[in-house]
Amino acid sequence: MSLKIETFSNAKGGNSFFKALGHPLTVAKAADLYARLRAVGKVAIYDPHGMAEGLHEFYPLDSLDIASVYVQRVEDLGKVVLGHSVQPVTALSSSGASTVLVTAFDAGRLMDHIRHLVPAGVTLLSLDELRLPAAMLTNANRYLDPLNFATNFGFLRDAPGQHTRIITADYWSGLGAPAVPRVWYCLFDQSGVILAQWQDQIPAAGASLIIDSQEVRARFGLGDFTASLFIHVLGVARHDIVKYALDVYGDDDTVLSCTHDANAWPSDLFAGLPAPKDDETVVMWVQNSHPVPIPANAVGINLMGSDEVRYVPTAIPPFACYALNVADLFPEVRWPQQLEVQAGRYFVRPRYEVHVKNGRSRMAHVNVERNDLVIDPNIPNLTQQLGKSYILPAPILPVAQFQSTMQPNPMSTAQVDLPIAAIFYDATGVEVARHAFGCLQRSDSVAVDMNAILAEQAAKLTSGSGHVELVYDFAQGGGADGWLHGLFRYTQRSSGHIAETSFGGHVFNTVMTYKNEPQSYVGAAPGLSTRLFLRLGDAPLDSFCHLIYPASTPWHAQSDTHLILFNRMGEQIAQTKISIPCSGSLHWRYSEVFDTATRQRAGDGAYIIIRDVTCRLFGYHGMVNGDSAFCMDHMFGF
Incomplete structure (x- = not known):
């Protein structure tokens, strides 16, 4: 059974109520409130906004002597809440309770409305007893303002040969934050x-925000640890999402991997978890994102397209990390089979690690599987106005150095089939090959060697690299819901090192819109500009970026793209301009674009903002350690 909490709605966005209840600093406050309520005898619950059952999920009310539950809305009468048939709040005076708990924040006005209904001597309390300190609030006048809960979870580990680093930059100052934000952290083993709680000031507007496991270990005198890092950015503006890159690095130059942020909203389902090869072990990290245990047999996995779910037999404590070895539940599965995660809204988007018997490993993430979509009969008819419509673009890395593989991933419960084709483009924007997957069934798990397709069709990538676009293809029937996803796996020929990434499709670069596409980060559709964050590795690592200019319909012939280099303090060091053909791509390295002197001026902790006001680009970032190792994932924008 899933937790009965609302975490995210594609219509309304993220839900702040569950974040407010689940904040680490709320736990002790809730314990104190409940102790007071238990000591006073009978308690009446006044639930004007329907929050009582959500509260109960995080902080069970079973220990209280509840006299009755009252509601404000006439349309709520007849419901059963917390096992009680609700009554109108006008009947509150006959409750016989010594305390009334108003299950709402900012409850002063609500309490004033009912004071005449509360007998003398009866105490009124509310969820305002659980509020964070005023200094931690961006908007003290509205507690559940999403800007008060710009939070996320990170994965942080420090062990022999394995270290981690979370990297982003202060993008809130540029969005109008009145002061440079601060960050509050809580590290759970x-x-x-x-293990530790602390608060740091971001040193300057636009500065890098870097949390390194080795520095945390030294700062707090810790031993080896594998941990969840709760991140709360204070004083933000406009954007309540904490985005970051997570790097894994080691004492050995072969240890190198990266992945994406956790996505701050726990989901019912995740998908795109790959099965291992014969020489691999796949471990998915479950980071319990709540102050309540995950019960035994509440989280499970199943083969995509199968109803047989196998569950984790042990409970997972609040805020704990659990290493779920796929082989413990499905020892028989093998790549390219893929798995679906039954998450029950207990945790944010999980990372998984693939350990290879040769000692190498890689980290990546699964994606949120939507359960609110239906097949859209309009999508097959969008070609007249939107051309290719939904596009999932991914790199073909330089073929001399890398082998590239693609695998479509069902990513919504509506997708009983996937009618898909792949279009291959040279970096110049010329189509060079096609591959028709046909109408895949949900249970099909197909991985295609992109280099082999190019070879079979005698396709030449004149620049040595290019990109592929997964698009809908209804030639053999099937339906679509606009939530097209795939996993892309890359192998470095010199070392055998592997990296993989997964993402979803969008409509790109057309002024016509359809259901909030082309998507925009900062306003209503269409999104027709680019602002991407490229974190840079410290020497001896070289950073690379693969920028793709996908277009659903013909757009500007060339991009007008600026690469703006900042140092760790957010000071601009240099800027250069590049141009990418429509439907083309550009694979470039930091060392090739900015000379040695400029890179030295930028120093460690530098980053690049990729800006284009003429088109929407899609990007992938990574780092290369010579011929020994590399890492890669998709980029994020502000």
Whole structure:
């Protein structure tokens, strides 16, 4: 059974109520409130906004002597809440309770409305008892303002040969934050015990925000740890999402991997978890994102397209990390089979690690599987106005150095089939090959060697690299819901090192819109500009970027793209301009675009903002350690 909490709605966005209840600092406050309520005898619950059952999920009310539950809305009468048939709040005076708990924040006005209904001597309390300190609030006048809960979870580990680093930059100052934000952290060990709490000031507007496991270990005198890092950015503006890159690096030059942020909203389902090859072990990290345990047999996995779910037999403590070895539940599965995660809204988007018997490993993430979509009969008819409509673009890395593989991933419960084709483009924007997957069934798990397709069709990538676009293809029937996803896996020929990434499709670069596409980060559709964050590795690592200019319909012939280099303090060091053909791509390295002197001026902790006001680009970032190792994932924008 999933937790009965609302975490995210594609209509309304993220839900702040569950974030407010689940904040680490709320736990002790809730314990104090409940102790007071238990000590006073009977308690009446006044639930004007329907929050009582959500509260109960995080902080069970079973220990209280509840006299009755009252509501404000006439349309709520007849419901059962917390096992009680609700009554109108006008009947509150006859409750016989010594305390009334108003299950709402900012409850002063609500309490004033009912004071005449509360007998003398009866105490009125509310969820305002759980509020964070005023200094932590961006908007003190509206507690559940999403800007008060710009939070996310990171995965942080420090062990022999394995270190981690979370990297982003202060993008809130550029969005109008009145002061440079601060960040509050809480580090939970693998069992959910707090290792450290601290707060840091971002040093300057636009500065890099870097949390390194080795520095955290030294700062707090810790031993080896595998942990969840709760991140709360204070004083933000416009954007309540904490985006970051997560790097894995080691003492050995072969240890190198990267992945994306956790996506701050726990989901019912995730998908795109790959099965291992014969020489691999796949471990998915479950980071319990709540102050309540995940019960035994509440989280499970199943083969995509199968109803047989196998569950984790042990409970997972609050805020704990659990290493779920796929082989413990499905020892028989093998790549290219893929798995679906039954998450029950207990945790944010999980990372998984693939450990290879040769000692190398890689980290990547699964994606949110939507359960609110239906097949859209309009999508097959969009070609007249939107051309290719939904596009999922991914790199073909330089073929002399890398082998590239693609795998479509069902990513919504509506997708009983996937009618898909792949279009291959040279970096110049010329189509060079096509591959028709046909109408895949949900249970089909097909991985295609992109280099082999190019070879079979005698396709030449004149620049040595290019990109592929997964698009809908209804030649053999099938339906679509606009939530097209795929996993892309890359192998470095010199070392055998592997990296993989997964993402979803969008409509790109057309002024016509359809259902909030082309998507925009900062306003209503269409989104027709680019602002991407490229974190840079410290020497001896070289950073690379693969920028793709996908277009659903013909757009500007060339991009007008600026690469703006900033140092760790957010100061602009240099800027250069590049141009990418429509439907083309550009694979470039930091060392090739900015000379040695400029890179030295930028120093460690530098980053690049990729800006284009003429078109929407899609990007992938990575780092290369010579011929020994590399890492890669998709980029994020502000």
